[in-house]
Amino acid sequence: MKNVADVIIEGIDELVTVDPGDDTREEGDLGLIRDGAVALGGGEILAVGRSREITETYRLTKGGMRLNGQGQVLLPGFVDPHTHVVFGGSREHEFEMRICGSSYQEIAARGGGIRATVSAVRQTPAEELLEAGLRRLDRMLCYGTTTAEAKSGYGLSLESEIKLLEVARDLNDRHPVDLVSTFLGAHEVPEEYVHRKEEYIDLLVDEMIPEVVRRDLAEFCDVFCEEGVYTREESRRILSSASKAGLKPKIHADEFTNQKGAELAVEIGATSADHLLAISGQGLNALRESRVIPVLLPGTCFSLGLDSYAPAREMLQWGLKVALGTDLNPGSSMTESMPMITTLACVMLHMTPAEAIVGATLNAALAVDRADQVGSVTQGKKADLILLDMPSFRYLPYHYGVNLVDKVIKNGRLVVDGGRRVQHGDNP
Numbered sequence: 394m395k396n397v398a399d400v401i402i403e404g405i406d407e408l409v410t411v412d413p414g415d416d417t418r419e420e421g422d423l424g425l426i427r428d429g430a431v432a433l434g435g436g437e438i439l440a441v442g443r444s445r446e447i448t449e450t451y452r453l454t455k456g457g458m459r460l461n462g463q464g465q466v467l468l469p470g471f472v473d474p475h476t477h478v479v480f481g482g483s484r485e486h487e488f489e490m491r492i493c494g495s496s497y498q499e500i501a502a503r504g505g506g507i508r509a510t511v512s513a514v515r516q517t518p519a520e521e522l523l524e525a526g527l528r529r530l531d532r533m534l535c536y537g538t539t540t541a542e543a544k545s546g547y548g549l550s551l552e553s554e555i556k557l558l559e560v561a562r563d564l565n566d567r568h569p570v571d572l573v574s575t576f577l578g579a580h581e582v583p584e585e586y587v588h589r590k591e592e593y594i595d596l597l598v599d600e601m602i603p604e605v606v607r608r609d610l611a612e613f614c615d616v617f618c619e620e621g622v623y624t625r626e627e628s629r630r631i632l633s634s635a636s637k638a639g640l641k642p643k644i645h646a647d648e649f650t651n652q653k654g655a656e657l658a659v660e661i662g663a664t665s666a667d668h669l670l671a672i673s674g675q676g677l678n679a680l681r682e683s684r685v686i687p688v689l690l691p692g693t694c695f696s697l698g699l700d701s702y703a704p705a706r707e708m709l710q711w712g713l714k715v716a717l718g719t720d721l722n723p724g725s726s727m728t729e730s731m732p733m734i735t736t737l738a739c740v741m742l743h744m745t746p747a748e749a750i751v752g753a754t755l756n757a758a759l760a761v762d763r764a765d766q767v768g769s770v771t772q773g774k775k776a777d778l779i780l781l782d783m784p785s786f787r788y789l790p791y792h793y794g795v796n797l798v799d800k801v802i803k804n805g806r807l808v809v810d811g812g813r814r815v816q817h818g819d820n821p
């Protein structure tokens with residue numbers, strides 16, 4: 394008697410499990426199986442192995458789907474662990490100003506930057522933010538992202554931050570991409586509080602965080618710890634109070650200047666420390682002794698035209714589980730594409746293609762506390778898989794700027810086919 398599966402994918406040229414548990418597999422941490430197959434059922438991965446093993450032990454349920462992965466590589470769906478996906482307006486003129494010589498900080502000082510998006514978001518009704526968010530999530534899905542983090546932080550008032558978090562919740566309900574919600578009320582100091590920042594921090598700690606928790610709108614709390622934004626002491630105060638209220642901390646740490654953000658991430662037990670261009674030797678040491686996941690965002694450095702990138706090689710040499718994300722946002726990294734990020738990780742961070750794939754899947758899942766559910770092709774995890782038209786996993790970063798994703802399977806259902814969204818009606 395064979396076991397039954399809803400979906401069988403067989404004959405896959407390279408099945409990249411990112412599950413190093415089985416040491417018979419090739420390519421180290423990638424867990425590569427040639428002529429591989431998977432059996433899926435009930436939205437989960439039932440079995441992973443060679444085509445012969447799987448077809449001998451599994452048969453399709455009536456109405457099930459059999460796919461052939463010849464000429465293709467199968468990967469776990471990408472996890473994008475750092476995005477600002479819910480926003481209004483756009484800032485392409487700032488992109489042009491930077492090309493003509495202005496810095497990110499100069500543009501912000503002239504009323505551009507995060508505050509420009511804040512005024513756009515405050516004026517945009519929730520329905521419009523939702524529509525724009527759905528379009529972005531469609532694009533993310535077509536590029537292979539099946540789970541993403543989503544930060545608020547363009548409202549910077551109780552009402553507008555709640556609006557953004559509610560839009561993220563509705564997006565999660567309505568779209569196949571799973572969103573992990575982060576409250577980033579400390580993304581910037583709102584215009585009306587510029588000369589009384591302390592009062593805004595009181596508002597964050599005394600009203601906004603408790604209200605976000607009361608409405609169960611976020612799982613994480615993040616702070617932009619940076620010169621001219623929030624100091625280390627202010628960040629510590631905000632994140633400690635969030636942590637006491639039940640939100641897990643994350644930090645935008647040591648992005649442009651060293652603020653000992655990585656050390657603070659370790660001190661308060663953050664799940665991740667993100668950016669880290671300006672991390673010090675001490676910061677690296679602190680991370681090494683901790684379980685904090687470094688999230689590197691090379692798309693931001695690339696789009697801002699910076700010369701410096703985070704020290705990924707040192708982190709990897711020390712055994713840190715380096716994660717990669719898009720930092721999708723309208724100011725400094727306008728991309729939904731995780732494949733593009735793997736290219737930048739290889740070229741600019743000197744990560745190998747295998748390290749970049751682990752960074753975009755399993756390590757990214759660790760950075761959003763979802764590694765028990767997604768990030769690898771492992772029995773019992775969610776059936777979130779992507780099939781790419783390429784002869785080897787090395788093509789992912791190598792053949793850049795185009796979309797090689799052919800099919801995306803989310804919770805065991807085909808949601809992208811031939812690189813395009815498949816609509817299933819109302820049921821996500």
Ligand SMILES: [Zn+2]
Nearest residue numbers: 475477645720
């Ligand atoms: Zn960010």
